[in-house]
Amino acid sequence: MTGVDVLVFYSPVESTEDVLAAVFAAGAGTIGDYTECAWFVEGTGQFRPGSAARPTIGAVGDLERLPEHRVEVTFPRQVRGEVVAALRETHPYEEPAFHVIESANPDT
Template sequence: MYKLCYFVPETHLEKTKRALFDIGAGKIGDYDRCAWQCAGQGQFRPLEGSDPFIGESGALEVVEEYKVELVCEDGLVVEALKALKQAHPYEEPAYEVYRMELL
């Protein structure tokens, strides 16, 4: 089992969750579409050659984003990352993947 965490602007919060849920991520026992999310601020500076969804090259951006966490079965993690990247508006979405041990 893996835990997938990612950061996304509110405009694409539901779209990214739906894409992940549709491939089977977020299932815990007899429950599906399980996730945890919280609002916060992210920052980045697009470099020359980038094509940012928000902001412009060379300018520091501070944006309201959500951090979303959900679980993903071993066999789905590669497909989940593909689904996330397709649904996410950022050219380079920030995400983390953790292998979990079930006790």
């Protein structure tokens, strides 16, 4: 069995469906016979763009708060590069916040 990892990312609520579609197309979100599996919850994201930033939302120097989803999807470890690339290409933020978590192999 190959390893399965978890991608956790934060997305503006209005962009979540597009980002999910991209990471699903790259190989994320399959669990057994189920596809497009994801878990997400809404919260408030906060950031202040620095002087060299080119923010998609907000303005340099201004504190921004907006509704975001925290999204979690699993994916086979061998497609990690494709999944992360799909996230970066589709996400509207200049610097998307995300984590890749390696999960333990339950068979070892």
